[in-house]
Amino acid sequence: MKNSDYKVKADAKYLAKEILLRLKLMFPGHEGVMPLHSPVFHERSEELVIDCIRSTFVSSAGSCVTLFEEEVAKACDTEFCVSTVSGTAALQLAMRVSGVEPGHESLMPSLTFVATPNAASYLGAIPHFVDVDPQTLAMDPEVLRQHLMRCSTYRNGKLFNKKTNRQISSILAVHVFGHPADMRGLRAIADEFELRLIEDAAGALGTELEGRRVGSFGDLGVLSFNGNKLITTGGGGAIVTNSHDLADTARHLSTTAKKSHRWSFVHDQIGYNFRMPSLNAALGLSQIENLGDLLTAKRRIATHYHEYFKNFDEGSVLEQPKNSNSNYWLNNIVLDHSQGNICEKTIQELNYMGINARPIWTPMHYLEIYRNCPRTSLPITESIANKIISLPSSPYLSEYF
Amino acid sequence: MKNSDYKVKADAKYLAKEILLRLKLMFPGHEGVMPLHSPVFHERSEELVIDCIRSTFVSSAGSCVTLFEEEVAKACDTEFCVSTVSGTAALQLAMRVSGVEPGHESLMPSLTFVATPNAASYLGAIPHFVDVDPQTLAMDPEVLRQHLMRCSTYRNGKLFNKKTNRQISSILAVHVFGHPADMRGLRAIADEFELRLIEDAAGALGTELEGRRVGSFGDLGVLSFNGNKLITTGGGGAIVTNSHDLADTARHLSTTAKKSHRWSFVHDQIGYNFRMPSLNAALGLSQIENLGDLLTAKRRIATHYHEYFKNFDEGSVLEQPKNSNSNYWLNNIVLDHSQGNICEKTIQELNYMGINARPIWTPMHYLEIYRNCPRTSLPITESIANKIISLPSSPYLSEYF
Numbered sequence: 001m002k003n004s005d006y007k008v009k010a011d012a013k014y015l016a017k018e019i020l021l022r023l024k025l026m027f028p029g030h031e032g033v034m035p036l037h038s039p040v041f042h043e044r045s046e047e048l049v050i051d052c053i054r055s056t057f058v059s060s061a062g063s064c065v066t067l068f069e070e071e072v073a074k075a076c077d078t079e080f081c082v083s084t085v086s087g088t089a090a091l092q093l094a095m096r097v098s099g100v101e102p103g104h105e106s107l108m109p110s111l112t113f114v115a116t117p118n119a120a121s122y123l124g125a126i127p128h129f130v131d132v133d134p135q136t137l138a139m140d141p142e143v144l145r146q147h148l149m150r151c152s153t154y155r156n157g158k159l160f161n162k163k164t165n166r167q168i169s170s171i172l173a174v175h176v177f178g179h180p181a182d183m184r185g186l187r188a189i190a191d192e193f194e195l196r197l198i199e200d201a202a203g204a205l206g207t208e209l210e211g212r213r214v215g216s217f218g219d220l221g222v223l224s225f226n227g228n229k230l231i232t233t234g235g236g237g238a239i240v241t242n243s244h245d246l247a248d249t250a251r252h253l254s255t256t257a258k259k260s261h262r263w264s265f266v267h268d269q270i271g272y273n274f275r276m277p278s279l280n281a282a283l284g285l286s287q288i289e290n291l292g293d294l295l296t297a298k299r300r301i302a303t304h305y306h307e308y309f310k311n312f313d314e315g316s317v318l319e320q321p322k323n324s325n326s327n328y329w330l331n332n333i334v335l336d337h338s339q340g341n342i343c344e345k346t347i348q349e350l351n352y353m354g355i356n357a358r359p360i361w362t363p364m365h366y367l368e369i370y371r372n373c374p375r376t377s378l379p380i381t382e383s384i385a386n387k388i389i390s391l392p393s394s395p396y397l398s399e400y401f
Numbered sequence: 402m403k404n405s406d407y408k409v410k411a412d413a414k415y416l417a418k419e420i421l422l423r424l425k426l427m428f429p430g431h432e433g434v435m436p437l438h439s440p441v442f443h444e445r446s447e448e449l450v451i452d453c454i455r456s457t458f459v460s461s462a463g464s465c466v467t468l469f470e471e472e473v474a475k476a477c478d479t480e481f482c483v484s485t486v487s488g489t490a491a492l493q494l495a496m497r498v499s500g501v502e503p504g505h506e507s508l509m510p511s512l513t514f515v516a517t518p519n520a521a522s523y524l525g526a527i528p529h530f531v532d533v534d535p536q537t538l539a540m541d542p543e544v545l546r547q548h549l550m551r552c553s554t555y556r557n558g559k560l561f562n563k564k565t566n567r568q569i570s571s572i573l574a575v576h577v578f579g580h581p582a583d584m585r586g587l588r589a590i591a592d593e594f595e596l597r598l599i600e601d602a603a604g605a606l607g608t609e610l611e612g613r614r615v616g617s618f619g620d621l622g623v624l625s626f627n628g629n630k631l632i633t634t635g636g637g638g639a640i641v642t643n644s645h646d647l648a649d650t651a652r653h654l655s656t657t658a659k660k661s662h663r664w665s666f667v668h669d670q671i672g673y674n675f676r677m678p679s680l681n682a683a684l685g686l687s688q689i690e691n692l693g694d695l696l697t698a699k700r701r702i703a704t705h706y707h708e709y710f711k712n713f714d715e716g717s718v719l720e721q722p723k724n725s726n727s728n729y730w731l732n733n734i735v736l737d738h739s740q741g742n743i744c745e746k747t748i749q750e751l752n753y754m755g756i757n758a759r760p761i762w763t764p765m766h767y768l769e770i771y772r773n774c775p776r777t778s779l780p781i782t783e784s785i786a787n788k789i790i791s792l793p794s795s796p797y798l799s800e801y802f
Contacts, residue, residue, distance in 0.1 A: 041454050049450055049680075053442050058635040058684065059628025085486040085636060088674035114657055114668045121671050124525065227460025227678075234459040234678030235486060256515055263748060263759035267515045270522045270770055273489035277628075277635030279450075279684060283459065347664060358664035369671055 463679020
């Protein structure tokens with residue numbers, strides 16, 4: 001071990017202790033491991049799930065699915081919602097109904113969960129990575145615009161990547177940690193280049209931008225209800241949209257593209273078995289009733305983080321973008337530097353201490369499977385990826401102060 | 402309306418009445434609509450699901466998933482089980498781990514649910530349809546063998562379709578209505594032509610062939626736990642196998658191919674988000690404990706059908722194949738003829754009368770999306786498809802006699 005390694009290890013220990021100290025002060029009386037994000041259930045959750053079981057309609061034919069979809073649409077300021085078995089399925093479905101075809105390229109950040117490029121891959125499309133804005137951690141509209149001006153051209157009214165000769169048909173904007181991307185900027189580019197715009201709002205349910213809920217800015221928005229999200233259905237996801245046609249097509253494709261008939265089996269497209277089961281929707285329904293309270297709790301916790309980390313010397317709490325009201329799904333420290341892999345070492349120390357901290361995702365272009373995808377230069381992505389520590393943000397923590 | 406149409410309509414009404422009469426005699430005191438197949442839940446279902454919610458581990462990290470997988474493996478006489486969000490997902494995953502690649506052909510019956518060919522399509526593979534045996538309604542090994550002798554050739558030790566020049570890499574055997582395919586025959590062909598053999602046992606949980614449970618004959622077996630199956634998890638499915646390697650790969654791919662690590666995000670393949678949530682596994686766990694009783698109930702109902710339809714003039718109850726002990730998922734009448742679309746018209750009458758009868762699936766090569774797939778001639782498939790009426794088979798019906 002070199003001297004500098006000892007130094008970083010000592011620094012990591014110091015940083016972890018500084019963070020732990022603040023967490024102890026922030027949430028006095030909290031005992032045991034502090035998870036990154038736990039869901040909250042009430043008696044109502046048990047009631048609705050039992051009602052669902054007693055009805056015997058636990059699969060997608062059950063009534064809870066439609067009720068849950070109505071509530072999700074409302075929560076996203078959209079007219080329609082189509083629920084799915086996962087956020088990944090919702091992403092794939094959103095891209096499919098957006099006209100993403102095999103051999104197309106989809107513009108998206110490299111700084112995202114692997115489900116985003118995977119959804120493109122499932123359709124035979126190729127992710128095309130774009131750098132992010134250091135404030136939002138989401139795709140930088142100006143970088144995207146400059147890149148498209150340079151690398152793309154129109155052929156028969158369609159946008160093509162000049163270098164790969166592949167059609168570019170969609171932009172996938174990802175809202176990171178609940179904070180909104182610059183949707184006004186991205187919408188302008190989508191319109192200018194005639195691209196479909198999809199919002200990957202997996203962790204951003206309830207987040208507002210300029211007074212409007214995210215999910216409603218793109219042609220389609222995508223949500224996740226995985227166990228670590230603000231609201232969970234066990235596993236699940238949804239598409240939200242204001243387009244009647246897109247919603248209809250998504251719903252049709254999500255139910256094996258079976259033509260509506262009481263007993264016959266005619267399927268007019270290669271569809272999916274993606275519809276959320278009623279059992280899961282019942283759980284979701286019990287929680288989304290509570291969305292307002294959950295958002296209040298999450299924002300209180302975020303304010304708390306800001307207060308207690310004001311005097312933190314080695315980094316700062318990630319702020320929500322201007323004109324936004326984030327759901328603060330996860331609270332994060334952005335370290336001032338990333339020398340000696342200090343970020344990962346600090347996360348390791350924190351986990352030893354019972355604090356389930358974690359880094360941001362490994363950028364997609366670092367993974368072997370997406371190494372050769374087309375991309376902009378990615379300086380912000382590469383710099384920020386080694387500086388972020390996500391910290392415990394469960395809604396229940398609001399009861400500790 | 403032609404005279405012959407009147408005649409068929411009258412015949413359909415007569416047939417429907419004859420069937421209804423028998424059902425009334427078979428299940429005296431049954432009131433209201435008679436569904437095709439309803440699940441059975443007990444207090445234990447509610448208990449386990451509530452325990453799961455109270456644990457807060459409702460997503461795939463929950464403990465119920467592993468417990469459920471152990472029980473499913475046992476129920477299929479296999480060593481391993483990997484649970485998924487749907488039977489469709491399990492099929493796709495089974496084909497993927499079997500080495501089915503884009504451009505390959507997969508041998509399968511045309512007489513199946515659309516999920517079977519769809520799973521191939523998701524992987525960029527092409528279904529290749531083979532005719533069925535009129536006794537099992539499953540792929541006919543002799544037809545398959547003759548066809549492969551004629552249409553295929555080896556190149557560099559791999560099997561190719563001579564006409565399409567595509568590699569043939571797998572056989573998907575489908576167990577229909579719970580009755581087993583001729584797995585001994587199909588296994589011999591898979592071995593002879595060095596093909597992977599996958600069992601689509603979606604509706605055949607608990608079925609035995611030569612004293613062994615289905616799912617254990619192929620390299621991999623696939624189950625469905627959709628709402629209309631013997632055991633339901635709301636929505637869900639599973640892969641079963643005796644291969645440690647195949648199970649490991651399937652589990653890895655089903656959880657986004659994320660390398661095992663407490664917090665870091667490294668994914669070494671294009672994986673899926675397919676793992677069953679714990680909430681659903683809890684429901685499944687409560688039912689699979691009860692599998693023995695359910696199978697007894699199902700077989701009693703099947704015997705009942707055989708007795709009461711002995712003197713039915715226009716067709717006969719579908720028998721289980723020799724050397725088998727079917728779970729009799731669905732009981733079926735095979736009509737003697739299909740003139741004038743009598744089968745569909747009878748199903749229509751039955752549904753008017755509150756009996757949720759339904760036909761077998763529309764053969765896949767009749768669907769526009771699979772019309773141009775390679776195939777054998779399909780005389781049995783085409784003849785049988787218009788003669789089958791599936792009749793109410795819910796386990797609870799055993800309480801009515």
